[in-house]
Amino acid sequence: MIKKAFAVGSVLTLLSGFANAGVIRHDVPDSSYKNLSYQSQFDSVGAVLFDTNDGGYICSGTVVAKHWVLTAAHCVDEATSMTFHLPEFNADRSGILGHKTYTATSWVAHNNWTGNLIEGWDVGLMYVEEGFDVGPAELYRGSGEAGSVGTHVGYGATGNGNTGANLGAGTRRAGQNVIDGMFSTAGTGEQLMWSDFDHPDPAATDSYGDVYNDWVNFIYGFNDFGFSSDNLALGLEYSIAGGDSGGAVFIEEAGEFFLAGVHSLGWQIGDNQAGYGNLYASTRVRDTLDWIDSYIAEEVPVTSTIALFGAGFMLLGLRRRRQDA
Known part of the structure; x- marks a missing residue:
């Protein structure tokens, strides 16, 4: 049984235009996930393209102020250049005409x-001198994430729960998952929000004969996370994958959507990366609010880029590694 974690950035394979993205249920139409991502409450989410000394990569990010994009730290820490791309929709919002580049x-x-993903500090900011036309996402400042339905929006690799992420990263897709709970090895100890990709049949087994959803709770228990999965798939159950790093987790309270998390890592347990029975985690916005606010409140650029990175954290074979699309 393979058990490993990975940062969910992806090698950039598309320079102009974008392909479909996100790992979905095998029994739900692809259009349902795309249509969810086209809803106006998620207009602040875009694609992040960046270069490093090793090549070009794609992540995701969210507008959080007039000049600022919130993304993952592992998307900015080795970047030599960065651009942000916001979708431009057709009149009835049934499709994307293109993207505006910043x-x-x-x-x-x-x-x-x-560089240690499990610590829960995987957030970064991009400054764009040209102001954004879309309204910024509202940052979540509450404490009701656990048990909530998170809506995930990003530009990650695609596939379905049976195949895992087997096609390249590209355009936006949105899906939903219950936030099982919070766990990290640093800070408050609750700086990562965890979810699992449930199979719609709770009794379904992988190629080893193991029930997909049982392994999730074994991992949660073995590592003393302090919570468990209900093993029930939502109608638009979803997993993030390569290219989703830095993307958004929204939760809804009193009819309003708030940005509660930033996509950070996936943990492969079974047959396929980002397939059924796997875990993924997003950095909790609430626990990094002071840092975020210190930049966006002033609306001035940072004086220099910061690139801090180090060895990955080992936990049941858990390690950071950049994933090819």
Whole structure:
């Protein structure tokens, strides 16, 4: 049984235009996930394209102020150039006509970021001198994430729960998953919001004969996460994958959507990366609010880029590694 975690950035394979993205249920039409991502409450989410000394990559990000994009630290820490791309929809919002490109002039990783994904400091900011036309996402400042339905929006690789992520990263897709609970090894100890990709049949088994959903609760229990999965798939059950790093987790309270998390990592347990029975986690916005607010409140660019990175954290074979699309 393979058990490993991975950052969910992806090698950039598309320079102009975008392909479909996101890992979905095998028994739900692809159009349902795309249509969810086209809803106006998610207009602040876009694609992040960046270059490093090793090549070009794609992540995701969310507008959180007039000049600022919130993304993952592992998307900015080695970047040499960065652009942000927001969708432009057709009149009835049934499709995307193209993307408007914004060039970042500076970017910064959280000052506590070391490259260790499980610590829960995987957030970064991009500064764009040209102001955005879309309204910023409202940052979540409450504490009701656990048990809530998270709506995930990003530009990650595609596939379905049976195949895993087997096609390249590209355009936006949105799906939903219950936030099982919070766990991290640093900070508050609750800086990562965890979800699992439930099979719609709770008794379904993988190629080893193991029930997909049983392994999730074994991992949660073995590592003393302090919570469990209900093993029930939502109608638009979903997993993030390569290219979703930095993307958004929204939760709804009193009819309003709030940005509660930033996509950070996936944990492969079974047959396929991002397939049924696997875990993924997003950095909790609430626990990094002071740092985020210190930048976006002033609306001025950072003075320099910050690149802090280090060795991955080992846990049942858990390690950070950049994934090819």
